Amino acid sequence: MALNATEGGDHIGSYRTYFFIWAALMLLLVATIVVAKVEVSKYSVLLNLFIATVKAGLVLFFFMHLKYENWFLKGVLFMVLVMLASVIGLTFSDVWYR
């Protein structure tokens, strides 16, 4: 049952990958400002939250090495996010219908 010792933490991210991820993050930062300023549609807030999620995903998967972790951490992270979303959702079942 003991987990394989060569997983996750032994991964050494290459400087190049990190640099590309950083460049992508910067581009997304510019994109999110443009979306906000141009006001393409009433969905720009949602679009910006989507861009934020992509940025967060890049940080999580590459900077934080989540890509190289086992199912356990990925699964629990997913569970935590679902949980938080459900708590907010259940609260809104009150706020919206009050």
Place this chain on the structure above:
Amino acid sequence: MVQAEKQRDRIGAKYGMWLFLFTEILFFGGMFLLYSVYRSKYPVEFHASAAEENLLLGSINTAVLLTSSLFIAVAISAVKKGNYRLSVILQGATILMGIVFLGIKAVEWFEKIARGIYPNSPVLDKMSMGEILFFGLYYVMTGIHGLHVLIGVCVIAFMVYFTLTGNITRENFSKIENTGLYWHFVDIVWIYLFPLFYLIT
């Protein structure tokens, strides 16, 4: 056998840090819950107030924090490759970026306080309820986030010391790896705070 035990410990330490970050997600989650409820109640006021935020400073701060994340990530890889000199330099750069972030944040805060906008101020209390809540949330969320940045800066300062004294090595890098996880997490929180306070105009 000894080697195996050490390996186990390191993965355990990493699990511990991730678990801590999960608790942080829910800690900030409580604030995002308040934000989403009040924004749904006062959408117009929230949009109007967000226009008063300094978008330029906010964008610079985002870039600063993203770059600091790059620095600490490379610093950790450098430790794992045994390049301690590079690592120390980059850790120092991360600290510097953190301090710049806090400095810009302070400028934004003081600029608002100078205009009399702060919780419980006579100016703010005369504004509409949506605005009171928006600026209340602004101060609380950026404030608690800033506190996390400050803690991160202090922790990385210790990591610099540990790297210099040989306490952190390519065989024993749990401390700095976990510090990196924490720092990236703080970065992610800001990635969400930025659009919520600066871009919903």
Place this chain on the structure above:
Amino acid sequence: MESTASECESFYHEKGKYKGILSWLMSTDHKRIGIQYLVALLTFFSVGVMLGLLIRLSLIAPGTFIGQETYNRVFSVHGIIMIFLFIIPGVPVAFGNFFLPIMIGARDVAFPRLNRFTWWTYLAGATLVALSLFAAGGAPDTGWTFYAPYSIRAKANITLAVTGVFVLGFSSILTGINFVTTIHRLRAPGMTWFKLPLFVWTLYATGWVQLLATPVLAITLVFIILGRVFGVGFFDPSKGGDPILYEHLFWTYSHPAVYIMVLPAMGIISEVIPVFARKKIFGYKAVALSAIGIASVGYFVWGHHMFTSGMSDTARIIFSFITFLVAVPSGIKIFNWVSTLYKGSIVGSAPIYFALTFIFLFSIGGLTGLIIGSLEPNLQLHGTYFIVAHFHYVMFGGAGFAILTALHYWFPKMFGRMYPERPAKIGWFILFIGFNVLYFSMFILGYEGMPRRYFDYPARYFPLHLVSTIGSWILAAGLAIIAGNLLRALFKGPKAPADPWGGRTLEWTIPSPPPAENFVETPVIRD
């Protein structure tokens, strides 16, 4: 490796860097930390009991013994101490710390120094709470729930108390992190997930609840502090805030907290019943997984504390429905315990008396929970003594009796002494009678409409209040006998053998009390 002789010496004789009290406070040994927690918990429990007795005393003659404001402070402090200082840390920090590593065949928890740190933070939090009782401004009078906006305006020492609870929450989170990591990383070879003792399973589920619920409380308390210190009005209607949102956040933690209290208690019962029924537990996997089931469903039922708070009808119906779902895994546990007892050759030692009482009292608590979990009766009963009775049956009849079970079951292992059975059973009997007289009359009081938290009441409620108060005296007598018996055994009891009950889990394979590093050789678990 040290010599075998010194390794076999009990952890009480361990020679560390420090001497005297510091050898305890500075120790990273999970057993020493567990014992210290136990002492602190039982101390706070006694204080809480005293305050409870004072409430009952005041209620038979309102105004004679204490004034109205004092009454408010006394019931608030009773709640704060019992909930945050006794029953939430409760089983995990005392028995979990002591037995979790031993039961999975480890030498300590995953982060021993973090473990010591949680003990220190617990002490710091407890000190802050204690200060809030005596500092100028007066003890909190908000009830243990700190409902906003009153908690933000009240003159009493709320800030201090809330900071204390925040620190205690931090301690609880770190304990959760430590236990979950320990169970993942430090199981002995062969100790697969479905060979884990059931107590470990419940500690695992509890650890997750501690991790995922406590931060929500932390941020809620921060909002109160910010509201009081900086005037941030998130829950102040005059500033656009919504007080009901406070209740949402508060119960998002405080309902799962009920499972922090009760899940490990169920784990204790799942250990004790098979040992004394001389049978394997019936449906091991179902019992293990139902702990996870309770933990996950229990996260989404907080709204049933707020049916009368002005929540939307939609939310009330949704929360009422989910509340019924959580009864299913709890029911699974009860049925499996009873099935384990069926056709077992039950040994009538003291621990099984307490364990069976747990099943009985917890069932009453759980079934009345179904009554108030449905909307209609809840609207009638929510603000009454019915609720008080219900949660005392769950908290005291459940978690409290489980702690008494654990004390009697693990006493020989923890302290290396046996206690006499007879006084334990006499104490149990008196406690059982007192408990039901005290709290069952509250069900009737509540059903007849006696509102909770009131200082005074119409004369027609007097007889039942009197019965209830008399019950509180009987209960106190029972507790005193139990405590006296165990305290005496601590010093005068005969030496305990390694396995006095015929237990099968790993803690019974090592001497009583355990040696410093638990195992001379890491145990290997085979089928």
